[in-house]
Amino acid sequence: MTSSAPTHASDSQPLVVLRSIVKSYQLGKTLVPALQGVDLELHRGEFTVVMGPSGSGKSTLLNIIGCLDRPSSGSYKFAGEEVSDRDFDKLAGVRNEKIGIIFQSFNLIPVLNVIENVEFPCLMRRRREPMNSLRERVHKLCEDVGLGPYVKHRPDELSGGQRQRVAIARALITQPELVLADEPTANLDSKTSEQIIALMQHLNQQMGVTFLFSTHDPRVMQHAKRVVYIADGKIVDANPVAAASGH
Amino acid sequence: MLPSLVRIAVRNVTRNRRRSVITFSAIFLALGVMVGIRGFLNGMQATLRESIILGQTGALQIHRKGFMKAVTTSSLDLLVPTDEAFLQKIRGVPGIQAVTARIAFGGMVNANDTSAVAMLSAIDPKNEILVCPRRLDMISSGKTLAEGGSSAAILTPELADSLGVHVGKQATILTNDRDGVMNALDIDYVGVYGQPGLPMPDKKFGFVPLAFAQDLLRIPNMASEIAVRIERFDEAETFKPRLQAAVGPEYEVVTWHDVASFIDDAIAAQNATLNLIGAIFLFVALLGIANTMLMSVLERTREIGTMMSVGVRRRQILSLFLLEAGILGLLGGILGAAAGSAFVFYYGYKGIVLKFPGMLAPLHIYPTVTVGYILFVLGLAAGGAVLSALWPAVRASQMRPVEALAAV
Numbered sequence: 001m002t003s004s005a006p007t008h009a010s011d012s013q014p015l016v017v018l019r020s021i022v023k024s025y026q027l028g029k030t031l032v033p034a035l036q037g038v039d040l041e042l043h044r045g046e047f048t049v050v051m052g053p054s055g056s057g058k059s060t061l062l063n064i065i066g067c068l069d070r071p072s073s074g075s076y077k078f079a080g081e082e083v084s085d086r087d088f089d090k091l092a093g094v095r096n097e098k099i100g101i102i103f104q105s106f107n108l109i110p111v112l113n114v115i116e117n118v119e120f121p122c123l124m125r126r127r128r129e130p131m132n133s134l135r136e137r138v139h140k141l142c143e144d145v146g147l148g149p150y151v152k153h154r155p156d157e158l159s160g161g162q163r164q165r166v167a168i169a170r171a172l173i174t175q176p177e178l179v180l181a182d183e184p185t186a187n188l189d190s191k192t193s194e195q196i197i198a199l200m201q202h203l204n205q206q207m208g209v210t211f212l213f214s215t216h217d218p219r220v221m222q223h224a225k226r227v228v229y230i231a232d233g234k235i236v237d238a239n240p241v242a243a244a245s246g247h
Numbered sequence: 248m249l250p251s252l253v254r255i256a257v258r259n260v261t262r263n264r265r266r267s268v269i270t271f272s273a274i275f276l277a278l279g280v281m282v283g284i285r286g287f288l289n290g291m292q293a294t295l296r297e298s299i300i301l302g303q304t305g306a307l308q309i310h311r312k313g314f315m316k317a318v319t320t321s322s323l324d325l326l327v328p329t330d331e332a333f334l335q336k337i338r339g340v341p342g343i344q345a346v347t348a349r350i351a352f353g354g355m356v357n358a359n360d361t362s363a364v365a366m367l368s369a370i371d372p373k374n375e376i377l378v379c380p381r382r383l384d385m386i387s388s389g390k391t392l393a394e395g396g397s398s399a400a401i402l403t404p405e406l407a408d409s410l411g412v413h414v415g416k417q418a419t420i421l422t423n424d425r426d427g428v429m430n431a432l433d434i435d436y437v438g439v440y441g442q443p444g445l446p447m448p449d450k451k452f453g454f455v456p457l458a459f460a461q462d463l464l465r466i467p468n469m470a471s472e473i474a475v476r477i478e479r480f481d482e483a484e485t486f487k488p489r490l491q492a493a494v495g496p497e498y499e500v501v502t503w504h505d506v507a508s509f510i511d512d513a514i515a516a517q518n519a520t521l522n523l524i525g526a527i528f529l530f531v532a533l534l535g536i537a538n539t540m541l542m543s544v545l546e547r548t549r550e551i552g553t554m555m556s557v558g559v560r561r562r563q564i565l566s567l568f569l570l571e572a573g574i575l576g577l578l579g580g581i582l583g584a585a586a587g588s589a590f591v592f593y594y595g596y597k598g599i600v601l602k603f604p605g606m607l608a609p610l611h612i613y614p615t616v617t618v619g620y621i622l623f624v625l626g627l628a629a630g631g632a633v634l635s636a637l638w639p640a641v642r643a644s645q646m647r648p649v650e651a652l653a654a655v
Contacts (some may be wrong), residue, residue, distance in 0.1 A: 068556060069649040087562050088647075096558020105650070107553040111258035121557040123251040170557065 014078055015177055015210055016065055021074035021084075023060050023233075034060040035071070036233040042212060043242035044177070047204045049224035050214045057183060057233040058214040065212065066101050066180045069089040079177060096121055100171025100209075103182040106163040108155040108170075114142060115151045119170045141169045145199060161192035168199065172209065181202075181213045185220060197223050252563060253385075256570035258542070260578075267378045267575065270539045273532035274464050274579025274628055275586070281525040281624050282587025284615035286595065288521055292514045296480060296503075302381030304506045305347070306483045307490060309337065312499045314471070323352065323425045326469040327498060329457075334473070336493045342477055342486065345377035350460045354422030356402075356434075356453070358410040365406050365451040367420065369470075370461030380478040384608040389414045389438030392456055400434035403441055405450040412436050418441060420455070424465040432463045525624075533634035537635040540572050551643050552651030561644040568587030568640035569633050576632025580625045591616045 023035040042048060042065075050058050050185045063069040064076060067083060070091070076084040083094055097102070108117050119138045122129065142151050145165040157161055164184060171179050181200065186192035201223050204211050213220055221227055229237040260267050300306055311325035327333070329348040337346050350369040355362050372393035375382060377507045383391065392399050402416070410420055421431040435456060463468050477486055483502035490500045504511055544551070551564060570607040623655055 063649045066556070068652065069647070089562075092555065092560045094558075095556060103553075103555050103556075103652070107549065107556070109255070109550060109553065111255060111262060116254075120251070124554075124557065124559045124563060148279045174558075 006071070014041040015044050015079055016040065016212075017075075017077040018065070019075040019077075021061075021064060021071045021076060023057075023064060023069070024072050034134075034233055035064070037074070038230075038233070038235055039085040040228065040235060042178070042210060043202070044210050045208050045225055047201065047211045048213070048226040048227055048228060049221050050212065050228045050230055051216070051221060052230035056230045058230055060212050060233075062180050062182050062212065065178075067094045070212070077122075096125060096175060098177045100174060100176040101177055102167045102171050102179065102184045104183040106155070106160070106167045106187075106188045108163055108166055110155050113152050113154050114147055114158070114166050115139070117155070118142060118173050119172060121174050138173060138176055140168075145169045159192075160188050161195060164188060164192075164196050168196070168203070172203065172207070176208045176209070178212065181211065181215075183215050183217075183226065184213065185215065185217050188191070190219075193217065193219060196210055252396055252570060256567055256574055259547075259567075259571050263546075265545070266539055266542065270532075270535045270575055271579040271582075273474060273535040274576055274632070275583035277525070277528035277532040278583025278624055279590075279630055280528055281521075282584050282616055282621060283590045284521055284524065285624075286345065286587065286616040287599070287612065288517055289598070290595065290612040290614035291610075292517065293615070294610055295513065296510055298381055298610075299510055300480050300503045300505050301379055303379060303449075304383065304503045305378045306477045306480050306503055307475040307486055308501050308506055309473040309475070309490065309494055310471065310499050310501070311498050315499060315501060315505070323466065323471070326425075326466060326471060327473055328468055328472045329473070330468045332347050333494075336477060337473065337490065340486070340489050340493050340646075342482075343475055343490075344478060345374060345476040346473060347371050347378040348457055348473050349375070350457065350462065350464065350466070350469075352422060352464060354420045354463075354472075354578030356406065356410060356418050356420055358412045358418035360415065361410050362421075363394035363406060363409045363451055365402075367453050367460070369455050369457045371457040375541060378474045383442055387439045387441060387609040389436075391438060392454060395435060396438030397456060398432065398434050398438040398459055400453050400455050401438040401440045402436055402453040403450060404439055406453055407439065408435060409451065414439060420463060422463060424463070426465070428465075430463055430465065431524055432459065434459075446516050451653040491595045529627065531619035532628075533576075533631045533635040535577055536572050537639065538633045539575070540568055540639040541642075543571070544568065544639045547643075548651050551646055552648050552654065554627045555646070555648035555651060565640050565644040568643050569636055572632045572636030572640070573629050577625065577629040579582060580628030580632075583628075584621050584625055588616060588621060590614070 001019060018038050020042040021035050021038040022033070025032045025034055038061060050061060052058050059184060060069070064071050067078075071084050074084065078094065078098065083091065086094070109120060115135070115138055118141060122134050139151065142148060145168055146195055147162065147165050147169065150158060150162060155166070158166065184200070185196055188196060197220055200211055205208055213224070215221065228235055280562060311326060311327050314325045317325060327348070334346055339341060348371055353371070354367055355367065356365045369391065372391065376393070386401060389401070390399065392401060407413070410418055415437050417433050418436055419431050420435050421429065424430050425560055440452065440454065457470065475490065477483065480503065483504070487500050487502055494500065554564060595614045599612040599614070600609050601612060
């Protein structure tokens with residue numbers, strides 16, 4: 001794998017800054033609090049894991065950081081810019097250009113083959129790069145994540161591990177500043193899980209991509225440089241396991 | 248961006264083949280029926296027009312000014328000349344193919360001590376056939392006026408029966424001349440016009456030669472109308488001012504539309520029926536598309552969430568579903584219109600022969616359809632498909648990413 005780390009205007013500034021984030025859901029007449037005043041900072045190049053029991057608010061936290069949802073209150077700055085008050089289309093722009101998301105159940109588009117799935121986010125941009133250059137990058141990325149022989153395959157012709165590799169490639173093709181992975185190994189066998197974790201760790205080290213996971217998987221935690229514990233919608237511990245790469 | 252969405256839309260259409268085929272078939276059937284019926288009706292309406300224009304009215308008529316409004320006045324008060332100089336003015340208009348003079352009048356027909364009131368039409372046997380050749384189709388037995396001699400008459404069976412005369416016998420026509428003086432002349436009953444039971448405007452009706460009527464009515468070189476033939480009936484309106492200029496302001500020129508407005512009424516009624524049938528077919532087909540797209544949105548909610556998660560905007564999601572509906576509508580429409588057109592062109596070439604009981608000559612119908620109509624119904628199918636998918640598409644595009652992703 002021969003990739004250079006992306007360069008950013010201000011590497012010393014935290015990539016993600018959450019302040020007093022509250023998220024509540026209305027269930028019938030009941031207001032259910034999912035996050036209750038979360039403060040968190042993520043720095044570039046981190047390989048961070050969010051851990052916590054089911055219902056603790058992990059996914060809600062990732063959804064807010066991934067701009068898939070908006071907080072009920074609080075401040076969320078991404079790369080120095082306040083995004084908590086942005087409308088849907090502006091958040092779509094942030095997701096498309098700055099954040100890559102990897103899902104537990106892969107979430108590939110079934111009618112597109114591997115190449116088409118990977119290039120898809122770039123094709124939805126208002127300003128598109130030339131097709132030749134994009135295809136070159138897609139092929140290289142597919143090679144990097146071990147999908148070389150399968151680029152013409154559709155998702156239903158791939159194994160779980162291969163599908164997750166496609167999802168990883170799709171998350172990385174936009175050269176995002178942050179990759180979020182919501183329980184990425186939950187649907188994979190142990191051997192494949194190890195490979196996927198190793199791949200992401202490799203991408204973190206080689207490309208300098210910031211990763212944030214939510215997981216129950218202790219193997220993922222072993223590779224994390226920082227673990228954030230969350231319970232009942234509050235962060236109870238956010239100490240680094242080791243110094244974050246590049247910091 | 249758009250080519251990528253089109254690619255996904257095309258693949259999504261083929262994703263649930265069975266459902267797409269059913270939806271596609273509904274559009275196919277609707278367009279096929281619409282084009283097929285339109286073609287058949289066009290052919291039938293052309294036949295109807297031809298049978299009236301070439302069998303009764305002519306494409307245009309020239310009367311003395313005020314003739315058309317003077318329904319209560321005796322037609323003999325408002326006459327047109329039939330001398331060669333006047334007819335030559337009409338023939339001199341470029342595009343006029345034939346000209347004939349007629350007199351419409353009423354009279355008493357007597358035979359075997361029996362009288363019957365009849366409507367009579369005096370025609371120029373030689374020129375009438377050039378303007379209205381279908382007149383001959385209506386003669387069910389006997390001779391034509393041209394073959395029958397100077398006092399020949401062709402009568403409807405109802406008139407002949409009421410007088411108790413048979414072909415070959417004589418009768419007498421008694422009527423007032425232009426000055427109100429009674430006059431009578433003998434006629435030779437040479438031919439039968441129509442058949443018993445055939446729907447006719449006047450049951451007791453007859454034809455006599457123009458010169459015979461001019462003698463009887465004492466109006467030499469005069470007639471109540473002059474009928475004109477042109478190549479294309481739909482150009483009648485363009486000939487109207489040219490003829491008017493040729494004959495002068497003391498005459499009025501009317502087209503077959505004015506004389507036989509019931510044709511336009513009948514055509515309008517047929518078209519309204521077709522439009523209703525077409526609209527019902529298309530509405531049912533479009534309901535199918537709306538249902539298909541709604542199902543598709545429900546089934547693909549997670550996928551919509553996935554697209555949103557990689558930064559696809561609401562407008563793009565909306566476009567995707569509208570594109571899918573448009574593809575279904577347009578593809579089904581193109582094939583349906585092609586099938587309908589194939590039917591129209593095949594029978595347009597071969598002709599459809601319809602023979603109803605009591606009809607003397609069978610109807611030959613040659614279906615036709617215009618490219619404009621085909622494009623119109625295609626636009627209707629594609630546009631309707633997109634409109635019918637609007638609600639499901641808006642619903643898809645308004646989803647919140649996190650909710651769409653959580654769908655099972």
